[in-house]
Amino acid sequence: MRHIEPVNTQLLKIGQEVFPVYGDERSGWSMDPIDLAPETPKWLRYDSIDELFFALLNLNVMPEGRA
Numbered sequence: 001m002r003h004i005e006p007v008n009t010q011l012l013k014i015g016q017e018v019f020p021v022y023g024d025e026r027s028g029w030s031m032d033p034i035d036l037a038p039e040t041p042k043w044l045r046y047d048s049i050d051e052l053f054f055a056l057l058n059l060n061v062m063p064e065g066r067a
Contacts, residue, residue, distance in 0.1 A: 007033050012053055014060050021052055031056075 007022045023029040027036055028045030029052045035045055046052040 007036050009033075010049065012049075012056060014053075014056050017060065019056055021049065023049075025049075 008024045010021050012019045012021055019031060021029055021031055022033040023036055023045065025048065028042055028047060029049050030036060030045050031052070034040070046055065
């Protein structure tokens with residue numbers, strides 16, 4: 001079993017949904033804390049919380065299957 005270190009967690013509200021997001025400005029942002037592991041390439045993370053927010057926003061405003 002893989003041990004996960006504690007990570008910064010924030011909640012983003014998009015419409016009526018609330019999403020937990022993980023990370024910080026130094027390590028990047030993700031919806032999965034596993035993505036913040038040192039062996040995970042940084043290019044798999046969002047550079048800013050704003051970038052992740054807009055990605056989630058686009059997923060929630062596009063018709064299903066079109067995002």
